[in-house]
Amino acid sequence: MSNKLYASYDQEVNENGSEKNDFAFKVDQFGDIKIMRYQVPGFEDLSLNQKKLVYYLSQAARCGRDIIFDQNMKHNLDIRKSLDNIVETYQGDRQNDDFNSFMVYVKRFWFSNGFHHHYSSDKFFPEVSEEYFKELIKNSDKAGFPLSKDEDLDEFSNTLIKLIFDKDYYPKGTSQDSESDIVKASAVNFYENVTKEEVEQYNKSQQHGNDETPVSHGLNSKLVKENGTLQEWVYKIGGLYGPAIKEIVKWLEKASGVAENQNQKNLIEKLIAFYKTGDLKTWDEYNILWVNDLQSHVDFINGFIETYSDPMGLKGTWESVVNFKNVEATKRTEIIAENAQWFEDYSPVDQRFKKDKVTGVSAKVITVAQLGGDCYPSSPIGINLPNADWIRKEYGSKSVTMENITYAYDQVSKGNGMLEEFVYHEEDRRLSRQYGTLAGNLHTDLHECLGHGSGQLLEGTSSDALENYASPLEEARADLFALYFMMDDKMPELGLLPNLDAAKAAYNSYIRNGLMTQLTRIEPGKNIEQAHMRNRQLIAKWAFEKGQQENVIEQIVDNGKTYFVVNDHKKLQEIFGELLAEIQRIKSEGDYEAGKNLIEKYAVKVDPEIHKEALMRFKKLNIAPYGGFMNPDFKLKEENGEIKDVEVTYPSDYTQQMLHYGKEYSFL
Ligand code: ZN
Numbered sequence: 001m002s003n004k005l006y007a008s009y010d011q012e013v014n015e016n017g018s019e020k021n022d023f024a025f026k027v028d029q030f031g032d033i034k035i036m037r038y039q040v041p042g043f044e045d046l047s048l049n050q051k052k053l054v055y056y057l058s059q060a061a062r063c064g065r066d067i068i069f070d071q072n073m074k075h076n077l078d079i080r081k082s083l084d085n086i087v088e089t090y091q092g093d094r095q096n097d098d099f100n101s102f103m104v105y106v107k108r109f110w111f112s113n114g115f116h117h118h119y120s121s122d123k124f125f126p127e128v129s130e131e132y133f134k135e136l137i138k139n140s141d142k143a144g145f146p147l148s149k150d151e152d153l154d155e156f157s158n159t160l161i162k163l164i165f166d167k168d169y170y171p172k173g174t175s176q177d178s179e180s181d182i183v184k185a186s187a188v189n190f191y192e193n194v195t196k197e198e199v200e201q202y203n204k205s206q207q208h209g210n211d212e213t214p215v216s217h218g219l220n221s222k223l224v225k226e227n228g229t230l231q232e233w234v235y236k237i238g239g240l241y242g243p244a245i246k247e248i249v250k251w252l253e254k255a256s257g258v259a260e261n262q263n264q265k266n267l268i269e270k271l272i273a274f275y276k277t278g279d280l281k282t283w284d285e286y287n288i289l290w291v292n293d294l295q296s297h298v299d300f301i302n303g304f305i306e307t308y309s310d311p312m313g314l315k316g317t318w319e320s321v322v323n324f325k326n327v328e329a330t331k332r333t334e335i336i337a338e339n340a341q342w343f344e345d346y347s348p349v350d351q352r353f354k355k356d357k358v359t360g361v362s363a364k365v366i367t368v369a370q371l372g373g374d375c376y377p378s379s380p381i382g383i384n385l386p387n388a389d390w391i392r393k394e395y396g397s398k399s400v401t402m403e404n405i406t407y408a409y410d411q412v413s414k415g416n417g418m419l420e421e422f423v424y425h426e427e428d429r430r431l432s433r434q435y436g437t438l439a440g441n442l443h444t445d446l447h448e449c450l451g452h453g454s455g456q457l458l459e460g461t462s463s464d465a466l467e468n469y470a471s472p473l474e475e476a477r478a479d480l481f482a483l484y485f486m487m488d489d490k491m492p493e494l495g496l497l498p499n500l501d502a503a504k505a506a507y508n509s510y511i512r513n514g515l516m517t518q519l520t521r522i523e524p525g526k527n528i529e530q531a532h533m534r535n536r537q538l539i540a541k542w543a544f545e546k547g548q549q550e551n552v553i554e555q556i557v558d559n560g561k562t563y564f565v566v567n568d569h570k571k572l573q574e575i576f577g578e579l580l581a582e583i584q585r586i587k588s589e590g591d592y593e594a595g596k597n598l599i600e601k602y603a604v605k606v607d608p609e610i611h612k613e614a615l616m617r618f619k620k621l622n623i624a625p626y627g628g629f630m631n632p633d634f635k636l637k638e639e640n641g642e643i644k645d646v647e648v649t650y651p652s653d654y655t656q657q658m659l660h661y662g663k664e665y666s667f668l
Pocket of ligand 1: 447452474475478
């Protein structure tokens with residue numbers, strides 16, 4: 001299971017009522033991407049020890065950067081080192097169109113941690129000729145290329161160009177195409193020389209029938225067939241990715257020395273033990289300590305965690321987020337957490353699939369101080385961990401809303417014209433401006449804090465029963481839980497929303513996004529692959545079809561432009577409830593066939609006419625549909641070798657940050 005929430009389309013490109021901030025949030029735009037910065041308000045108010053803790057954990061967050069490149073595709077690191085070398089040492093003209101196009105490619109490569117699009121997972125290409133690329137290589141410092149022994153520059157150059165330019169070479173990062181062998185068809189570096197069937201058999205052989213506390217098999221390893229036998233290459237010191245993990249551990253050790261309390265110290269040391277041994281039982285023990293640590297002000301994620309990128313849904317990509325609590329905004333999530341049992345009891349799912357007793361829902365709003373690995377530069381806006389079902393059931397989960405990230409998105413997307421273009425009624429635009437941000441934040445809180453944590457599996461149901469359909473179904477379940485309750489009178493009663501008009505704004509934007517605006521992220525002729533996009537279309541399309549007779553959602557064409565308008569929000573809430581009940585049943589019973597049918601019927605295929613129209617209307621607005629973030633820097637202020645303070649600064653040159661990380665934080 002994977003529990004990370006990304007900004008929905010409307011969050012990445014919306015327009016809303018929050019106040020304008022003078023800080024330059026947006027620093028770059030290229031391809032379909034905008035680069036932003038986030039502020040770290042409240043850093044100055046941390047104690048010196050807390051500041052040091054943030055500093056050490058941030059260093060650890062940077063040290064795993066190479067890992068994610070290599071996990072995404074086994075040649076990515078060599079390519080990145082080559083691109084960095086060209087950018088730094090190329091002796092030719094840097095002012096012409098070719099060089100600019102080359103730089104767009106490099107920036108995209110850095111952004112995606114490799115040459116597959118971070119969202120669609122399709123391979124992308126430089127818009128320069130192979131000849132020009134050869135010129136770039138020839139006129140750069142030869143010593144800076146990662147040539148293997150007895151390889152000359154020409155050979156190297158040819159290999160590199162084939163890797164980058166050949167359309168049939170590693171075309172897809174993670175393939176979800178159910179027609180093909182998704183293990184073979186995926187470029188991700190989790191498997192070598194094995195078929196999907198072999199992986200499935202191997203995974204089965206690793207499961208022990210009645211284990212109530214199963215470890216996350218395969219989470220931290222690559223499965224390789226060598227000389228006819230399957231073996232796991234484990235990520236650990238002395239194992240795969242050892243040199244990078246050693247650096248991470250070095251900084252974690254320093255962090256442990258300034259931990260805020262004994263529990264935090266214990267959990268950091270447990271994580272270090274995991275990195276030294278690769279033992280998944282230790283990983284679980286770490287997660288239990290981590291989920292129980294509610295006292296610490298500074299907190300972090302660091303490890304092989306989310307399994308979205310593995311077509312088989314087992315291998316964890318490396319990521320890190322360093323943060324501290326936003327005490328004021330956390331009051332909102334505390335109300336939600338305090339009422340978790342009420343939500344579980346009143347959820348529209350079958351009694352058998354509900355938890356009698358909701359344990360340890362903890363939720364907080366955080367201020368992000370550093371992003372790393374799979375969370376950088378493309379950052380989620382909310383995270384709910386740990387992922388192991390049995391730990392969640394027994395010890396609860398920790399859920400965070402990353403509000404300084406959402407805030408930066410909001411600031412950048414002001415007045416971009418989306419509402420004018422895609423919203424039909426002026427009244428709906430007004431609702432969106434007035435309540436968009438509030439409703440968006442609350443949706444994230446409900447999704448993370450309650451949605452993922454709700455419900456339970458029937459006894460005997462395996463947590464990986466839904467296989468490659470698990471991620472979109474899990475995201476749909478969490479979204480539906482949030483959507484269903486947003487329209488409940490309980491919201492104004494608890495003071496979470498001023499009134500139900502705010503919920504209307506959330507419904508309008510969800511449907512608009514799921515049926516239309518998110519399609520602007522998909523290239524013509526392509527299907528939807530990404531889990532969150534699949535879940536959003538699944539929900540919106542299913543609701544559209546279900547409410548067709550009563551005209552709950554109306555498709556209006558005016559002046560050649562298509563709009564989707566919600567006419568009956570109360571009825572739509574019921575429909576959301578019905579789908580939530582069905583998806584919970586699918587998860588609780590492990591009904592693979594039903595899950596597959598829902599996804600394949602509603603979530604994958606794109607309406608070609610609507611798609612074309614959405615792309616055309618969107619293009620005129622000149623908005624980059626995706627966003628990501630540069631990290632702030634932390635500088636130590638030392639006197640006589642003693643750290644007196646830590647200062648935060650906000651660099652604004654994306655290229656410099658990437659080159660800097662490539663130089664100082666590359667260990668593989
Ligand atoms: Zn989620």
